[in-house]
Amino acid sequence: MNPIIRLRGVHKAYGELAVLRGIDLEVPAGQTVSVIGPSGSGKSTLLRLLMTLDRPDQGVLEIDGESPWTMEKNGSQQPADERHLRQVRGKVGMVFQHFNLFPHMSALHNVMEALLRVLRLPRTEAEARARERLSAVGLADKADAYPAHLSGGQKQRVAIARALAMQPKVMLFDEITSALDPELVGGILALLHEMSSKRTMTMVIVTHHMRFAESCSDRVVFFDEGVIVEDGAPKAIFHEPRHERTRRFVDAILGPEA
Amino acid sequence: MIFDWQFAWDTLPKLMAALKVTVAATVLGMAVALALGLALALARRSRLQWLSWSTAGFIEFVRSTPLLVQIYFLFYILPGLGIELSAFATGVVALGLHYAAYCSEVYRAGFDGIPRGQWEAASALNLSRYHTIGRIIIPQAIPPVVPALGNYLVAMFKDTPMLSAITVLELLQTGKVVGAETFRYLEPLTLVGALFLVLSLISAAGIRGLERRLQKWVAQ
Numbered sequence: 001m002n003p004i005i006r007l008r009g010v011h012k013a014y015g016e017l018a019v020l021r022g023i024d025l026e027v028p029a030g031q032t033v034s035v036i037g038p039s040g041s042g043k044s045t046l047l048r049l050l051m052t053l054d055r056p057d058q059g060v061l062e063i064d065g066e067s068p069w070t071m072e073k074n075g076s077q078q079p080a081d082e083r084h085l086r087q088v089r090g091k092v093g094m095v096f097q098h099f100n101l102f103p104h105m106s107a108l109h110n111v112m113e114a115l116l117r118v119l120r121l122p123r124t125e126a127e128a129r130a131r132e133r134l135s136a137v138g139l140a141d142k143a144d145a146y147p148a149h150l151s152g153g154q155k156q157r158v159a160i161a162r163a164l165a166m167q168p169k170v171m172l173f174d175e176i177t178s179a180l181d182p183e184l185v186g187g188i189l190a191l192l193h194e195m196s197s198k199r200t201m202t203m204v205i206v207t208h209h210m211r212f213a214e215s216c217s218d219r220v221v222f223f224d225e226g227v228i229v230e231d232g233a234p235k236a237i238f239h240e241p242r243h244e245r246t247r248r249f250v251d252a253i254l255g256p257e258a
Numbered sequence: 259m260i261f262d263w264q265f266a267w268d269t270l271p272k273l274m275a276a277l278k279v280t281v282a283a284t285v286l287g288m289a290v291a292l293a294l295g296l297a298l299a300l301a302r303r304s305r306l307q308w309l310s311w312s313t314a315g316f317i318e319f320v321r322s323t324p325l326l327v328q329i330y331f332l333f334y335i336l337p338g339l340g341i342e343l344s345a346f347a348t349g350v351v352a353l354g355l356h357y358a359a360y361c362s363e364v365y366r367a368g369f370d371g372i373p374r375g376q377w378e379a380a381s382a383l384n385l386s387r388y389h390t391i392g393r394i395i396i397p398q399a400i401p402p403v404v405p406a407l408g409n410y411l412v413a414m415f416k417d418t419p420m421l422s423a424i425t426v427l428e429l430l431q432t433g434k435v436v437g438a439e440t441f442r443y444l445e446p447l448t449l450v451g452a453l454f455l456v457l458s459l460i461s462a463a464g465i466r467g468l469e470r471r472l473q474k475w476v477a478q
Contacts, residue, residue: 051378051381051382052381053378053381053382082386082387086384086386089381089384090384092382093382093383094382096375096378096379096382098375100373100375100376100378100379101379102376102379102394102398103398104397104398113383113385113393113394114383114384114385117385117386117389117393118383118384118385118386118389162383163382163383166383166384
């Protein structure tokens with residue numbers, strides 16, 4: 001089966017700063033992958049490229065067999081037009097560290113907006129789906145609240161409902177608990193765990209919660225200085241790392257002998 | 259010189275009629291300025307380099323030349339180009355163009371104030387550029403700049419006497435005409451000033467009210 005995500009030799013620099021320096025990664029559909037590594041190692045940049053918020057400087061990036069930035073036309077590869085980019089982009093959804101809810105819309109309308117404008121669902125259907133998604137994240141009673149009146153945990157739940165309502169094939173989670181108060185983290189992680197256990201979506205999760213990465217993912221990828229240092233089953237990464245850098249990182253976070 | 263209240267009272271109807279012209283010029287001019295200013299701000303942000311640069315040039319040109327020169331220019335040059343407008347319509351266009359340049363800078367500040375995360379969330383939801391700007395960015399960018407736009411409304415209102423230069427019988431010109439006919443300038447000119455003052459205060463209050471209503475979704 002073709003991988004739903006395929007990267008080959010992907011490089012990305014911001015100005016002088018080389019953030020990704022040759023990434024090869026294939027993710028089969030339905031897999032839950034946790035991406036770990038020190039700050040600035042390129043984890044978030046990887047997600048930005050997968051979400052097509054940025055484009056790679058070099059290398060191949062394919063979502064479900066298609067490159068978002070190039071298209072075949074008259075038998076040759078051409079720069080993609082807006083329509084092609086959006087067709088590929090529609091297969092991916094993302095939840096951000098800082099939620100990025102639309103502050104001028106209620107929770108319900110945050111979820112409904114893209115259902116109406118992108119999927120062009122009829123209003124009643126969009127509202128039904130949005131309410132259903134909000135209930136699924138435990139916020140049925142907050143549908144009419146504006147983001148300013150929600151707690152961090154509630155905002156992140158709305159953001160998750162908003163992304164899930166679009167039914168993407170791939171969901172990206174960029175440190176989605178980092179901006180939350182500690183007591184709210186558990187609930188969000190439980191929600192993630194519930195999603196990943198259904199195996200219906202491919203999930204790429206950038207996280208600092210090693211225990212979560214270990215217990216909830218099929219696979220863990222360790223990033224450092226813009227390259228994938230190690231890629232394997234959670235047990236292997238956390239308990240028998242093959243690389244010294246992985247060992248030091250895992251030890252530093254979990255403590256030795258953890 | 260004694261202020262003749264009776265004379266002032268008798269003059270008032272004429273001035274009120276002229277005030278309608280002044281208010282109409284302001285309202286129409288501001289409508290042009292708000293719409294065109296937004297278009298200029300969007301064109302300025304365009305990814306098409308030629309559009310962005312030519313818009314920036316236009317804005318700079320308009321802001322760097324006097325309004326009076328622009329009014330004369332349109333009044334005397336447009337007919338030569340086959341565009342026949344009344345003096346009033348020419349005045350509205352001139353005020354609208356001039357203030358559109360200023361309003362576009364205000365809108366630009368509004369756009370710049372929107373966090374990058376909002377654009378990214380819109381992209382991640384696969385919204386088109388049209389919907390991103392129309393549904394996500396503009397509704398957030400405008401409420402914070404309503405006070406600044408309101409300042410330009412009042413400024414434009416106070417610039418309407420310049421239209422008298424191209425024969426528009428607005429408030430000030432009418433006051434002067436009354437003065438010339440009766441050799442009494444004190445009462446009409448005082449009333450002209452008072453009317454400008456009252457309307458400026460009313461508009462400023464209206465803008466504050468609008469601002470409060472637009473901000474209702476912001477945390478209390």
